[in-house]
Amino acid sequence: MPDFKSEIRKSIAGLNLSPADEEQIVEELSQHLEERCEQALSLGASEEQAKQIALDELTQPDSLREQLKRTKLPVQRPSLAIGVQKDGNRFSGFFDDLRFGLRMLAKQPGFAVVAILTLGIGIGATTAMLSVVQDVLIQPLPYANSDRLYAIWASSESTDQNRIAASGLDFTRFCRLP
């Protein structure tokens, strides 16, 4: 297939198009010319004739250059690589990235299910663990002067036991000790 892109670039050179506009016009028109060329070949034209028939589309009877000169182009959204910022704004590509991500997930539903389950279980487990840490270690106890609370244990020399749970009676007795 002949290279129509360079011919199209030549015919629109000097029109001061933005790179994004130029790129899209070249891509769209080169596809058109390629299909025109294929059609001519299928109808029995030689390669040279088919190429000429396709190239005539750029000049006969109107020239692309003249037509584009009179045309205000719509705002073209340039093709972007993933993660590239459009206008320097940190979040400008957010919705593009989001749309791209959703499209990729829709293309591979099996992967999407595994990814979503992994994230769900991971987030759930982390949240549960942090809730326990928050209540047990970080939040103060719901009593006044909770930093002055003490635990009292008893020990027995006769049985050689330490840390025997002390009762309220034990506590009263301990208080009376000199």
Added chain:
Amino acid sequence: MRLQDRELKKGSAELLILSLLEDRPRHGYEIGQLIELRSDGALRFNAASLYPLLYRLEKRAWIRGRWVEKEGQRRRRYYRLTRTGRKVLAAQRDSWCEFVAAIGRITGIEYA
């Protein structure tokens, strides 16, 4: 029959394109082919006329172009009619009917 009157063709070009996009989105090459096919070769738009016209209609927000990628095919730019475009199409159809009727009354041409 090939219409030689380029002005007449230009005047109807917008209506033709909007009509072809009424049912479903189409790409530029398909639009060009349909115009030629349905007019039995009487009307033909080359790429140099067709695409700038599509861009003009898009600039007016009557149609909207969008690149579509399909598996196993090259990506193509499909144009679809916008809500504004649909209103313009209805208005242009009415104007065209009135115009044809007026010409008919003057010239005595009758359509089957």
